[in-house]
Amino acid sequence: MDPLLLAVEWWWIAPVAAGGVAAGGYGLRRRSRRSGRRLEYDAARHDLKAAQQTSVERRMSVKLARADVARIAAERSARRATSDQLAGAKRILRAKENDAKAAAADVRAKQVRVNAARAAIPAASEPRPLERLHAQHEALVARWMRYETDPALQISYPEMTDVKQPATAEYLRAAGRAVEARRAADSAAAPAEFAAYRDAVSELERAFEAAEYAARVRAGEAPQSTSAWQDAAQDMLSRSAEAIDRAAGAAASALAAWNDRKRPDKR
Incomplete structure (x- = not known):
C-alpha cells in the first residue's frame, strides 16, 4: 500500500492516543481527588495560596506606610505636621513591617506543609487523610x-471537669468548634473545609494539653515542661562550657606552639 495513503488513512491514531494518555492521567487525578487521597495535599495548597495572598497584601501595606512616613516627614519639615504625628507614622510602619515578616514566615511554613502533604499522599490501601483526622x-x-x-x-x-476553670472552659469551646468543623468537612470534603477541620483539631489538642497541664499544676504536681526546660538549659550550658574549654585548649596549644617556634635552637 502506498505509504502516503497509509499515513492519510491512519493520521488520527497519534492524536487520539495522546488524548487518551492525557485523559487517563486526568482521570487518575480526578479519581484521586474524589477518593479523598489528595485532600490533605489540596488543603495545604489552599492554605499556601491564602498565605501568599496575605503576604502580598502586607508587603503593599508596608510600602504605603513608608510613603506615609515620607509624606509626614516632609510636612514636618514644612511645619505642617507635628513630631507626634511623625512618631505615630513610624510606629505604624514598624508594626506593618513586623506583620509582613510574620506573613513571609507563614508562607515558608505553608510551603513546608505542602511538601510534607505531597510526600504523605496515601496509597490506595491506606487510610484517607479525613479518616486519619477523624x-x-x-x-x-x-x-x-x-x-x-x-x-x-x-x-x-x-x-479537668470543672467548667469554671478557664483552661477547661477553653477546651470545651474548642471541642465544640471541632465538632462543627467535622460536620462541615464530612458534608463537603473540600480542601477549605478539610483545612478548617484540621486546624480545629490542632486547636483542640493545644487546648487539651493546656487544660491538663493546669489541672496537674493545681494538683501539686511538678510541671513536666519546667523540668524539660531545665534539662534543655542545663544541656545547653554544658555544651557551651565544653565549647569554651575546647576553644581555650586550642588557644593554649597555639600559643605554646608559637612560643616554641620563637625560641632559639639549642643544638
Whole structure:
C-alpha cells in the first residue's frame, strides 16, 4: 500500500492516543481527588495560596506606610505636621513591617506543609487523610473522657471537669468548634473545609494539653515542661562550657606552639 495513503488513512491514531494518555492521567487525578487521597495535599495548597495572598497584601501595606512616613516627614519639615504625628507614622510602619515578616514566615511554613502533604499522599490501601483526622479527633476526645469516667482521675484532677476553670472552659469551646468543623468537612470534603477541620483539631489538642497541664499544676504536681526546660538549659550550658574549654585548649596549644617556634635552637 502506498505509504502516503497509509499515513492519510491512519493520521488520527497519534492524536487520539495522546488524548487518551492525557485523559487517563486526568482521570487518575480526578479519581484521586474524589477518593479523598489528595485532600490533605489540596488543603495545604489552599492554605499556601491564602498565605501568599496575605503576604502580598502586607508587603503593599508596608510600602504605603513608608510613603506615609515620607509624606509626614516632609510636612514636618514644612511645619505642617507635628513630631507626634511623625512618631505615630513610624510606629505604624514598624508594626506593618513586623506583620509582613510574620506573613513571609507563614508562607515558608505553608510551603513546608505542602511538601510534607505531597510526600504523605496515601496509597490506595491506606487510610484517607479525613479518616486519619477523624482518628486524631476521636483520640483526643477519648483522652478527655478518661477524666470524665475514671473516678480516680476525677479525684486527682477535679479541675479537668470543672467548667469554671478557664483552661477547661477553653477546651470545651474548642471541642465544640471541632465538632462543627467535622460536620462541615464530612458534608463537603473540600480542601477549605478539610483545612478548617484540621486546624480545629490542632486547636483542640493545644487546648487539651493546656487544660491538663493546669489541672496537674493545681494538683501539686511538678510541671513536666519546667523540668524539660531545665534539662534543655542545663544541656545547653554544658555544651557551651565544653565549647569554651575546647576553644581555650586550642588557644593554649597555639600559643605554646608559637612560643616554641620563637625560641632559639639549642643544638
